[in-house]
Amino acid sequence: MKDIHKSSKKDLYEAPDYFLVDDLLTEEHKLIRDAVRTWVKKEVSPIIEDFAQRAEFPKHLIPGLASLGAFGPTIPVNYGGAGLDYISYGLIMQEIERGDSGIRSTASVQGSLVMYPIYAYGSEEQKTKFLPKLASGEFLGCFGLTEPDHGSDPGSMITNIKDMGDHYVLNGSKMWISNSPYADIAVVWAKDEQGIIRGLIVEKSMEGFSAPEIHGKWSLRASATGELVFNNVKIPKENIFPNISGIKGPLGCLNQARYGIAWGALGAAMDCYDTALRYSKERMQFGRPIGGFQLQQKKLAEMITEITKGQLLAWRLGVLKNEGRATPAQISMAKRNSVETAINIAREARQILGGMGITGEYPVMRHMMNLESVVTYEGTHDIHLLITGMDITGLNAFQ
Template sequence: MTTTIDRLFDVADLVTDEEREWQLRARELAQTRIAPIIDRAFEDRRLPVELLPAVGELGAFGMHLRGHGLPGASSVAYGLVAMEFEAVDSGFRTALSVQGSLAMGAIQRFGSDEQKARWLPPMARGEAIGFFGLTEPQGGSDPGTMLTAARRDGDGWVLNGRKRWIGLASIAAIGVVWAKDEEGVVRGFLVPAGTPGFVATPIDDKLSMRASLQCDLELTDVRLPADAILPGSRGLSSPFACLNEARYGIAWGVMGAARACLEVAVERSRTREVFGTPIGAKQLTQAKLADCFVEYEKGLLLALHLGRQKDAGRLGHGQISVGKLNNVREAIRIASTCRSILAGDGVTSAFPVMRHMANLESVRTYEGTDEVHQLVIGRELTGLAAF
């Protein structure tokens, strides 16, 4: 299962045998189960939910978490899995991230022992799907404007508000909803599916991430018991800690999309002939391919460095912003350049490049836009906040 790109730069040379095994098993699942149906799913605007249990069987949901039977794999191993999933489609990698890094990550980090024991094992198996309800229609990248409110009512809580772009919410068994309590402090709450007043509506008019599932949420007098609150959550630092996990995975994932586009462009350059020779024999085409490959290799090495820093407990949010900003930006450039090599055929569904290009525009926006990450990095450099 060695790819064209692997022959010039193989990350296997830089990872452990266990990490490589995770990567190869993820590649097998992605290429044999997801790839054959993903184009149709994209056209049908449908997340292939029937494959989510297979991800659970792989052990990839929450694979980097520990306790309650979770694998406790390295951050690098998780990154490699994310890369293999996104090499097929960003939307399916997003499902991995929402379930494992956001929903399960929030419960593992901030939940009670009872909450962890109740939800983490079935979520790891893919038997219970979770969501992470933070973003609001008016807030976007500024969750400090959060309007969703939680007020005490006897021994319990009542939630009211709206959320937007919430992954997996309409098929989830449980979700983490972030709301401000009566003191204005952001807290996390577990909201089971079917709770009266909770409605999740899929967003159907997307031109990107069509083989994915994002929803609008309405919470109208949603009544929850006292033990629905995540006891360890307090303040915006709680959801931000979960977002950092997701942003880390993106730095790896988008390199998978970039690799897939580059492999297609390399193959096409060998087989399409113009002016009597394959286009791959033309200097301009080789220059494009070389530039794309250099940025792919740099991005993958950056992701690997972040993973090693993360496993060593030294990864800061500024470094994560570097990875998310650079790798998404370069993946988009690589996809665009590869599309140009494919010429007119590049905009058809005969090749996955245009699908990757469309998906990457969403990846560029979620978990912090380019501008947000530029400001995070700027603050790290100057010590001055420009938000």
């Protein structure tokens, strides 16, 4: 194995819980969360700054993520999943993103955007063939929806499939695809000859399929991002999802991912707050800790207030999700709120840390840069605002 550089700096993270939200969790929830937290402290925190600085994906973490049940936490056990509820899923994403948004992206894509559609829309043969290998980390998957010219308007995609009798032929391309350079399979959305969106599974070995990596990112630098290019790729008919057609297919997947982000982004916010709080008690200026000055206390008090509101919103959303009552609009609101909370807290924490805030000695700047992607993917900040607007007015501002 490649030499993995580990930091000697100890991860001192202590999770904030100002309104005793832990009391709302079951013992199983807390055990799952604490197991992931321990793993992140041991395996992610010591190496993540180095991988982010070098813009390299720490692929060696995949077996550990699988062993935690981070790949498809809510997928039934008989398909290799962990069979957990949605609050457990949220807590897992929170703890992983506390370590790094890019690592959480890897887990989110695998579980919500690859395993979920195979489970929800796939044939029994597709489920048994792919889900156990994805759950174990033997296979890595990616999700192809966004195109170079079609992001917030996925219904205008031009990637297409043509029926050739005993198989389909796939042509087109997808952009900004997490995991794609390392993926063994891709869940891809394309239009058939009638213009109907269909889902299908593309396998790495298929001729005409390539996944070039995107370089030069300032965000999610420890995550692998690439394209998907399809040049007359022959797709067996058994690789088409039989139980879904239309835009509702990919949107159903995005709802799963957005739910995970609603919890995950709060993890990044909590890490920034915890870092800033500890630093404010240790950093001396004018003969006393900077945490004793009013402006620093204002920043910290506002941070913990917004985190607490986000925790309660995420918890309530998890309850509704477990009951099958969470709406796409509610998920959009929570995703948007959590990411806005996190990105604002990262920026304020950076100010508290002063010049040290821009270095890899602390995680804040890395979180801040990562969140610039999280605020855009799985529905941009503005799109989620319009989803809420349409939900409360009944009027569509998209058209």
